[in-house]
Ligand code: TXA
């Protein structure tokens with residue numbers, strides 16, 4: 001459905017009735033519902049097949065609304081002032097009495113907040129009064145949806161507002177503040193380097209060893225239905241080859257960025273994986289090495305998780 005004023009109005013009415021709607025954000029498509037509604041939040045977990053211990057992102061329409069839901073330490077404020085509205089999600093202590101279904105935060109004392117700049121989402125927030133919870137619009141564990149068609153394939157019975165291919169193609173970067181460090185809980189659309197430029201404290205990638213993690217980070221993730229491997233120089237017989245850069249091998253099926261631009265590669269990543277995830281044509285997907293700097297670190301995070309969850 002085109003995001004015409006009539007369709008956006010219809011979508012807002014559905015959300016107010018505690019139904020679910022799929023909408024675009026600048027990162028990836030989201031499966032949205034009213035954040036205060038137990039019924040809507042339950043329906044999101046059920047539709048995605050997502051485990052109830054993995055909390056959702058709450059989408060807000062202003063810094064003020066965010067400040068009413070969560071307590072913002074100074075270091076997090078530096079980040080939101082630099083990147084909101086935009087592809088950044090912050091995990092902060094949940095304020096008492098915040099009007100959110102406890103299911104949305106999986107009963108945690110923290111909440112993940114995001115202020116997106118997508119005009120369709122902002123209009124839905126305005127018309128419903130918000131806030132809206134929206135995880136990525138894919139079945140749990142499957143490839144992320146970066147187009148309306150991807151999302152409709154996962155949720156054929158839901159209204160999908162079609163905002164075209166998403167600009168960024170990777171989920172938001174999820175951060176939190178702990179003990180004088182900014183922890184990246186999930187690498188994403190904003191690189192570590194970009195964050196470092198804007199905040200006064202060190203930025204670190206969180207690992208299980210450091211015991212600061214997101215509940216969902218250990219689950220099956222971003223996996224196509226066929227086998228996948230990364231850091232590959234060339235395809236084996238039957239494999240599709242997802243290349244990167246100028247020196248792609250002869251049998252490259254698709255190239256994430258012929259010029260070697262990481263932003264272009266991020267935008268194409270899930271869309272190309274959806275195309276190559278075809279068990280009738282390919283035995284698996286081999287992916288070329290991607291430099292591990294800037295957005296490359298986020299791309300490699302997704303590839304690593306996809307490969308770990310690969311069918312063997
Ligand atoms: O770009 C995005 O972030 C998209 C668009 C639709 O906004 N949303 C998205 O949501 O990717 P989802 O649910 O697929 O991923 C949310 C991530 C999960 O890894 C979850 O574990 C983490 O955020 N998260 C949510 N609440 C948290 C909390 N209180 N503490 C730690 N991690 C949290």
Ligand code: MG
Pocket residue numbers: 135136
């Ligand atoms: Mg997701």
